[in-house]
Amino acid sequence: MKAIKMLLLAGVAMLCACQHAPKSSATQSTAPKRLLLLVDVQYDFITGSLAVAGAPAVMDSLAGYITTQPQGKFDAIVMTADHHPADHSSFKDYGGIWPAHCVQNTEGASIYKSVLDAVKQHDPQAPILTKGDNVAVDEYSILANEASAKKLLALIEEKGIQEIYVAGLCGDYCVGNSIKDLVAAGHGDKIRVLTRYIGNIDDGTTLRSIIAEHNLQVAE
Numbered sequence: 429m430k431a432i433k434m435l436l437l438a439g440v441a442m443l444c445a446c447q448h449a450p451k452s453s454a455t456q457s458t459a460p461k462r463l464l465l466l467v468d469v470q471y472d473f474i475t476g477s478l479a480v481a482g483a484p485a486v487m488d489s490l491a492g493y494i495t496t497q498p499q500g501k502f503d504a505i506v507m508t509a510d511h512h513p514a515d516h517s518s519f520k521d522y523g524g525i526w527p528a529h530c531v532q533n534t535e536g537a538s539i540y541k542s543v544l545d546a547v548k549q550h551d552p553q554a555p556i557l558t559k560g561d562n563v564a565v566d567e568y569s570i571l572a573n574e575a576s577a578k579k580l581l582a583l584i585e586e587k588g589i590q591e592i593y594v595a596g597l598c599g600d601y602c603v604g605n606s607i608k609d610l611v612a613a614g615h616g617d618k619i620r621v622l623t624r625y626i627g628n629i630d631d632g633t634t635l636r637s638i639i640a641e642h643n644l645q646v647a648e
């Protein structure tokens with residue numbers, strides 16, 4: 429009788445072990461799907477014609493952040509880039525408010541090397557989505573560009589992205605407007621603003637007010 433009871437107990441213990449084992453592996457596989465969105469990390473905004481004060485240090489620290497994240501943390505990394513024709517309407521010489529910047533196929537339009545190298549360590553195929561290609565239209569937000577918006581929203585959908593980490597340049601224009609458009613597209617609850625890795629033309633007031641207005645989560 430005693431032996432049967434022990435066998436029964438052992439059976440219960442085994443059942444418990446079996447129930448627990450798949451549970452812990454299931455916890456691992458349900459880690460949130462993460463997208464890292466890097467906005468306009470381009471030379472002209474860092475050391476070039478429209479350099480944001482302090483941007484080299486902020487972007488080098490962004491490169492350090494990306495490098496130290498574990499492999500597989502991000503299910504996708506997407507870079508955005510201003511990609512203007514030489515006579516773009518946003519340039520002062522053509523009636524706009526900005527000095528010429530990020531002209532297609534120039535060094536100034538290319539992605540900052542330390543950040544690009546860090547991205548490639550995680551995803552050699554990470555895409556660059558462009559905006560501002562049309563001479564007549566300025567597009568601060570990547571979602572303002574129809575073709576790029578379509579690609580980004582499809583990627584979020586297809587990969588089942590649950591968290592969107594955002595960094596880059598600059599908080600009061602292209603980062604801020606991209607965030608606002610992601611909120612408008614229904615992704616506000618996914619946004620994690622990497623404020624430490626965002627450069628601003630102003631003192632950060634605009635970005636802080638966007639974060640407060642939409643009650644967005646900030647990430648370290």
Ligand SMILES: [Zn+2]
Pocket residue numbers: 510512518529530560
């Ligand atoms: Zn531009």
